[in-house]
Amino acid sequence: xxxxxxxxxTEREILTALxxxxxxxxxxxxxxxxxKQCLIDLPPxxxxxxxxxxxxxxxxxxxxxxxxxxxxxxxxxxxxxxxAVDFLISRSEFYTAYTPYQPxxxxxxxxxxxxxxxxxxxxxxxxxxxxxLYDGTTALAEAALMACSITRRNKLLVSPLVNPLxxxxxxxxxxxxxxxxxxxxxxxxxxxxxxxxxxxxxxxxAVLVQSPNFLGIIxxxxxxxxGVHAKNALLVxxxxxxxxxxxxxxxxxxxxxxxxxxxxxxxxxxxxxxxxGIFTTRRQFIRNMPGRIVGQTVDVDSQRGYVLVLQTREQHxxxxxxxxxxxxxxxxxxxxxxxxxxxMGKTGLRKVADLCLQNSHYLARKIAGLPxxxxxxxxxxxxxxxxxxxxxxxxxxxxxxxEANFFAxxxxxxxxxxxxxxxxxxxxxxxxxxxxxxxxxxxxKF
Amino acid sequence: MTVPDNLKYTKDHxxxxxxxxxxxVGITEYAQSQLGDVVYIELPKIGDVVSRGxxxxxxxxxxxxxxxxxxxxxxxxAVNSALKDASELVNKDPYGEGWIATLKLSDATELSTxxxxxxxxxxIS
Numbered sequence: 001x002x003x004x005x006x007x008x009x010t011e012r013e014i015l016t017a018l019x020x021x022x023x024x025x026x027x028x029x030x031x032x033x034x035x036k037q038c039l040i041d042l043p044p045x046x047x048x049x050x051x052x053x054x055x056x057x058x059x060x061x062x063x064x065x066x067x068x069x070x071x072x073x074x075x076x077x078x079x080x081x082x083x084a085v086d087f088l089i090s091r092s093e094f095y096t097a098y099t100p101y102q103p104x105x106x107x108x109x110x111x112x113x114x115x116x117x118x119x120x121x122x123x124x125x126x127x128x129x130x131x132x133l134y135d136g137t138t139a140l141a142e143a144a145l146m147a148c149s150i151t152r153r154n155k156l157l158v159s160p161l162v163n164p165l166x167x168x169x170x171x172x173x174x175x176x177x178x179x180x181x182x183x184x185x186x187x188x189x190x191x192x193x194x195x196x197x198x199x200x201x202x203x204x205x206a207v208l209v210q211s212p213n214f215l216g217i218i219x220x221x222x223x224x225x226x227g228v229h230a231k232n233a234l235l236v237x238x239x240x241x242x243x244x245x246x247x248x249x250x251x252x253x254x255x256x257x258x259x260x261x262x263x264x265x266x267x268x269x270x271x272x273x274x275x276x277g278i279f280t281t282r283r284q285f286i287r288n289m290p291g292r293i294v295g296q297t298v299d300v301d302s303q304r305g306y307v308l309v310l311q312t313r314e315q316h317x318x319x320x321x322x323x324x325x326x327x328x329x330x331x332x333x334x335x336x337x338x339x340x341x342x343x344m345g346k347t348g349l350r351k352v353a354d355l356c357l358q359n360s361h362y363l364a365r366k367i368a369g370l371p372x373x374x375x376x377x378x379x380x381x382x383x384x385x386x387x388x389x390x391x392x393x394x395x396x397x398x399x400x401x402x403e404a405n406f407f408a409x410x411x412x413x414x415x416x417x418x419x420x421x422x423x424x425x426x427x428x429x430x431x432x433x434x435x436x437x438x439x440x441x442x443x444x445k446f
Numbered sequence: 447m448t449v450p451d452n453l454k455y456t457k458d459h460x461x462x463x464x465x466x467x468x469x470x471v472g473i474t475e476y477a478q479s480q481l482g483d484v485v486y487i488e489l490p491k492i493g494d495v496v497s498r499g500x501x502x503x504x505x506x507x508x509x510x511x512x513x514x515x516x517x518x519x520x521x522x523x524a525v526n527s528a529l530k531d532a533s534e535l536v537n538k539d540p541y542g543e544g545w546i547a548t549l550k551l552s553d554a555t556e557l558s559t560x561x562x563x564x565x566x567x568x569x570i571s
Binding site: 287312313317318321 | 486506507509510511513
């Protein structure tokens with residue numbers, strides 16, 4: 001079967017124009033040794049029925065949160081996704097449409113994004129949300145760039161407990177702009193803000209903090225914004241959207257920009273993407289905000305309608321002077337989050353958050369009772385994720401758990417040598433008492 | 447197209463009016479006519495020290511956003527805050543109520559290198 005849409009005639013025409021008899025003659029000057037290296041050892045072609053069978057077998061080798069009982073977190077969580085989410089986003093009007101380049105023609109898409117923005121504003125208690133970015137990590141990096149452009153300063157004070165993957169993206173974004181990252185200190189699993197006042201200087205654009213942080217611990221941010229603002233810097237918060245149903249919101253804590261990974265809101269973990277970058281800020285900074293935003297207006301007949309606003313600041317018009325190099329959004333995932341939030345409602349989301357809190361605290365308490373297992377940050381408040389110090393290497397525990405169809409959690413030793421034997425366990429509303437007790441039995445063997 | 451005689455101009459379509467050791471700056475009538483309806487103006491900050499040609503703000507119209515370049519070097523000593531709520535003043539009265547900022551000149555000789563009204567008129571015709 002040909003995968004290149006050239007007919008035999010076309011090929012001959014090309015070869016004639018090039019003055020060679022056949023394809024081998026065209027590449028004759030490439031030494032044989034290199035040609036051999038390019039040969040791919042493929043089995044003979046299969047029929048559709050055979051290939052379906054083969055691929056299905058390969059796919060079945062994957063372990064995922066449908067086949068395992070998952071305590072994996074660290075930024076991607078196994079929350080329940082109501083069937084209506086996938087059903088509705090699969091409608092072809094939404095599913096096949098790319099980011100609207102003739103936006104006003106796509107009123108349905110724009111209305112959905114407008115609803116999304118409104119929900120995100122309610123969730124974060126901030127005044128404006130954009131139409132979404134690629135994921136939580138790029139949203140954090142964009143927030144850093146935005147803070148530097150607002151303050152015209154070039155330094156960022158970053159909590160060492162921001163998700164290390166998000167931090168890598170941050171470093172990548174900032175490197176080329178000559179913006180500096182300065183680490184805040186850590187104390188007992190939380191960011192240490194005691195010397196913040198002297199750490200913020202006249203070049204500090206913003207303080208970046210994640211709460212709950214990478215260890216699952218809720219940061220104490222009361223009064224932090226006031227100190228940051230007194231030095232004319234901004235506070236950027238990275239949050240777990242589910243936690244906002246019961247924790248203090250970025251708006252309440254005085255944050256200027258809040259970002260989040262939107263995956264917990266009805267989006268499958270799917271081995272890492274596509275995810276959803278949530279981005280919100282105060283109205284006064286709207287013109288510095290990256291990405292696009294949908295506004296509501298009326299047409300000539302006074303009928304309600306939706307439009308893309310502030311496009312003039314985007315890359316396709318302002319080129320290198322744009323607010324961001326991202327000129328699109330994560331529309332389908334934003335829609336999934338919108339449907340999820342609509343289905344849950346305020347009460348439902350609070351219930352999800354409550355269950356995460358209760359489940360995780362039950363499991364933490366029980367694990368602490370197992371001989372050899374210790375909670376290194378036992379006195380710190382957490383939401384749905386916590387750290388356990390294990391008596392045996394985590395690789396051994398994870399292997400035994402996997403055998404019994406459990407994902408034990410994240411081995412934090414992979415991220416930081418000081419975190420050796422630290423297991424990060426996430427517990428969502430999906431975990432039943434039976435599942436947690438079965439997991440405890442596995443741990444009890446170590 | 448009005449091009450007042452008492453002003454100096456730049457090729458980027460800004461004007462400057464000398465008052466003592468200060469210059470009031472804005473954008474020309476031609477510039478506003480090219481931009482169309484102005485919806486937002488990002489003003490410079492009082493106290494900013496700028497060089498000639500530096501971006502001191504942006505003008506957002508319905509279809510585009512343009513930079514405002516400083517015609518002279520100096521310190522920003524005043525900005526037209528009325529534009530925050532009434533950006534359309536730039537369209538209605540670009541040489542008057544639509545002024546953008548006042549700079550305290552750091553190099554008065556720069557003014558002689560700006561375009562005279564007749565030269566600017568030629569540039570846009």
